[in-house]
Amino acid sequence: MTDATSTHTTPPLKRALIYLLSHRAAGLFLFIVLLLGIVSVMNPAFLETQNIKDIAVQAAPVCIISCGLMLVLVSGEIDISVGSMMGLLAACMGAMVSESRGHLPPGMAIVLTLGIGVVIGLLNGWLVAYAGVPSIIVTLGMLTALRGVTEIVMGGSWITDLPDGIRFLGTGAFMGIPISLWTALTVILVSLWLVHRTAIGRRIYAIGSNPHAAYLAGLPIKPLKLFVFAWTGFLTGVATLVSVPQLSVVDSGIGVGLELLVVTCVVVGGTAVSGGLGNLSGVLCGVILMTMISTVLIFMKLGENATYWSRAIQGLFILGAIIADHWISRQRKS
Amino acid sequence: MEPLRAVHLSKSYGGTHALKDVSLDIRPGEVHALCGENGAGKSTLIKILSGVLLPNAGTVQWNETPLPLGRVHSVEAHGILAVHQEPVVFPHLNAVDNLFVGREPAALGGAWLDQSTMRKKARAILANLGEELPLTQPVGDMSLAQRQMVSIARALLHQCRILILDEPTASLSARESESLFEKVNTLKQQGVGILYVSHRLEEIFRLADRVTVLRDGTWVATSDIASLNQEALIQHMVGRDITQKPGSGTAPDESKNRPPILEIKNLSREGVFQKISFKIQPGEILGMSGLVGAGRSEIARGIFGIDPFDAGEIIYLGSPLSKGFTIQDTIQAGMAMVPEDRQQQGLVLPLSVETNLLLPSLREFQGPLGLKTKAMRSSGKALIEKLGIKTETPDHPAHSLSGGNQQKIVIGKWVHRLPKLFILDEPTRGVDVGAKHEVHRLIRELAAQGSAVLLISSELPEILSLSHRILVLCEGTIRGELKANEATQEQLLKLALPEEARRSA
Incomplete structure (x- = not known):
């Protein structure tokens, strides 16, 4: 059936819903504005600058990793190892700079942390692209293995003596805006360029959209997959550097559950789990919404139960997003 | 150059x-x-x-x-x-x-x-x-x-x-x-x-x-x-001689007193097809011709319970199908459908030839301790032989077979259940000449055994040589009905073209 007939018979309200769900950024944006309206009426303190800043700082590392994970999903793969990866990178970074352990200069520790992130990403990517192991299995294994390595690195103790040079990445600010936000902004701009203006970006979409066509078109599928995993590893390193030094203590539990939050943000933001589809504005809105939720719940004064709710709601959002995707593709077909 | x-x-x-x-x-x-x-x-x-x-x-x-x-x-x-x-x-x-x-x-x-x-x-x-x-x-x-x-x-x-x-x-x-x-x-x-x-x-x-x-x-x-x-x-x-005699279709014994297997009355679906009525006798192959998009596949899907329809009646073996019937109902009642896209809709490619062939009849092989594998093996082997499927063993996965042999499985998997009505949608699309010939033979055999066949095909020679009667559809309505042994390709094409195109043609 043609589009013409389906739009003739669809009532305007349903059409609007289809539009908002398929233009995910617009739909989520509207939802965020609505949520902001409701919560600020219930508790005007929500809109105070400090609170907004807190939410933004919380969102920054999630946003940075989501930019990478979106490309992994677009290429038709998945990476659920980023939480454990952040845990390991935090432990490595802490151990390297700690005065009682490695005592390396901060600059060198930064480069090494990013390097380890890239290496883990390359390992993920190699296992997926060249060894042919499904990415869900590879990264599930990594999720457990990396957490184990983290505990070895930490050796059962905590690290509390981070030097100021590293501390600054987490707590410092430039022009009144925290370093982590500047970093997130930079990552977004680089990702926009990567997605919209480079050959690599288009090719990542192509291999996820139709792997067989990509093969026949002679696209370098394996190197591209290697790249998206390595890039995600790198960005996880970046996110670690700007978020972990905010904490007073580095322990072996950093990043637990982060992979689920990131996957939720990316999928809620309209990225298809099956590959080929996804855009940064949607993902950005997904990140803002998902990191907002827990604060919103606190400001709604639900009491101690708020954190329990936030997990449940996170789950509902991911289910809702997938159901919406499914519903839309059905509407398109008929 | x-x-x-x-x-x-x-x-x-x-x-x-x-x-x-x-x-x-x-x-x-x-x-x-x-x-x-x-x-x-x-x-x-x-x-x-x-x-x-x-x-x-x-x-x-x-x-x-x-x-x-x-x-x-x-x-x-x-x-x-x-x-x-x-x-x-x-x-x-x-x-x-x-x-x-x-x-x-x-x-x-x-x-x-x-x-x-x-x-x-x-x-x-x-x-x-x-x-x-x-x-x-x-x-x-x-x-x-x-x-x-x-x-x-x-x-x-x-x-x-x-x-x-x-x-x-x-x-x-x-x-x-x-x-x-x-x-x-x-x-x-x-x-x-x-x-x-x-x-x-x-x-x-x-x-x-x-x-x-x-x-x-x-x-x-x-x-x-x-x-x-x-x-x-x-x-x-x-590498061998296979000449097809076109127009070899002769109606079965024309016995009007035998009740039709399927009777469709005024079947309509908004924007897709309107007021479709026809009957199929036992042993008859009814061809459905028309351009892509004329509504042929959609009618077939409606009859089989895949797609809904808005109005009309489907009378199967003398009794009308109840409103809102499903694919399970039609299969249970003895209909079989071979869909247009065999790889996606008709086969489970990684499964073995035998499993694919017996998939619609698994219930029959259900024993107290699971499936009766010995009985399945002998039925599977018999089917493979009967259908002339070229495979090394019944255990080979379906995707290892050529397109023609895959198509034989798609049709053949219903044969074991002896359906009363076969709906075949483009049964030889993308199938090579030799295998096509064998698929044709299989279709004729099914009809000879008393099944009714509704055949959808875009290939005019195929529809002419196989069918007894031919319905030509255009833009969701039946444009004409022809006896196959009197029809020509030109007639079919003319009826299939929409009004505007026909005037300019």
Whole structure:
């Protein structure tokens, strides 16, 4: 059936819903504005600058990793190892700079942390692209293995003596805006360029959209997959550097559950789990919404139960997003 | 300019030869048809020529220099481009990105795409093809024909000197094929050499200058099309003589007193089909002809309980089907349907031949301790023999079989249940001549055993030779009913064309 007939018979309200769900950024944006309206009426303190800043700082590392994970999903793969990866990178970074352990200069520790992130990403990517192991299995294994390595690195103790040079990445600010936000902004701009203006970006979409066509078109599928995993590893390193030094203590539990939050943000933001589809504005809105939720719940004064709710709601959002995707593709077909 | 020469190409997988010592040349400005049954080595040859596969032996030469093989990019750079069988597009990307992905015009080694040039070039190429396509819409939302045009445009992006078209009309309607033929002729006049692969012999005789036939991976013959007729060509392809007698369809015993198996009364679905009424007798093959999009498949899906309908009645074996019946109901009642897209809808490709064949009848093999594997094996073997399926063992996965043998499974899996009504939607699409013949024989046998068959086919010779009666659909209504032994291809086509086209035709 043609589009013409389906739009003739669809009532305007349903059409609007289809539009908002398929233009995910617009739909989520509207939802965020609505949520902001409701919560600020219930508790005007929500809109105070400090609170907004807190939410933004919380969102920054999630946003940075989501930019990478979106490309992994677009290429038709998945990476659920980023939480454990952040845990390991935090432990490595802490151990390297700690005065009682490695005592390396901060600059060198930064480069090494990013390097380890890239290496883990390359390992993920190699296992997926060249060894042919499904990415869900590879990264599930990594999720457990990396957490184990983290505990070895930490050796059962905590690290509390981070030097100021590293501390600054987490707590410092430039022009009144925290370093982590500047970093997130930079990552977004680089990702926009990567997605919209480079050959690599288009090719990542192509291999996820139709792997067989990509093969026949002679696209370098394996190197591209290697790249998206390595890039995600790198960005996880970046996110670690700007978020972990905010904490007073580095322990072996950093990043637990982060992979689920990131996957939720990316999928809620309209990225298809099956590959080929996804855009940064949607993902950005997904990140803002998902990191907002827990604060919103606190400001709604639900009491101690708020954190329990936030997990449940996170789950509902991911289910809702997938159901919406499914519903839309059905509407398109008929 | 020199022709492109493939010299002594061979390719084998494991122990089996997909291609053995095949040579062929394509001259500039000629349409060179490539024929052969499925599994004859056509796709292997095409994949080697287009740089997707590396041959085990042999070279491809142009102007006495061998081309680099096994790399799509270097082959494309020489102006050799392939349009593969199924429209190979990236559904989520728009037309411009589809054309350019993998060979983007870009500054700084791909770090900055030149999008305005891409858009301009894309528009120019599509204009040259005489196509107006929306450039920003995801290609997945376009029609099959439009997607096909995108694939062809993708090939023409380069300075194209050799164009390989693999079954380009397989998913096109008659009208769309017509416009494709025009484009092929235009390109030919521009000096492009075209390697044209098709199962449809009419097309080959219409378009080709020369034809090369492959059989079982080896070269059989290359000759001018003028020196061949259809029978000779088919004989080259199958290596044996199978002449089809057209119009052999005679109605069963015409006994009016036997109650019909299926009776449809005023079946309608808004915007898809209107007031469809017909009957099918036991033992009768009722053909349904019409252009793609005339509503044939949709009617079949409605009868089988896949799609809903708005009004009308379906009377099956004398009693009307209750409102809101499902596929389970119709299967239970003894209907069987072979869908249009066998790989996606008719087969579980990784499962074995035997499992696929017995899948609809598993309940019958249910014992107290699970499935009765011995009984399944003997039934499976009997079916494989009866249907003439070529497989090494019943345990081989369905995807290891050729297209024709897969199609026999899709039909044959219902045979065990002895259905009263078969609905066959394009049962021989993409199936080679030899296997087609066997599928036809199978369909006739089913009818001879007393089943009623509703046959949907876009191939006029097929529908004429198999059916007893033919319904012609156009834009969702029945345009006419013909007796097969009195009908001609021209009559069918005339009825199938919509009013406006008919007036101008």
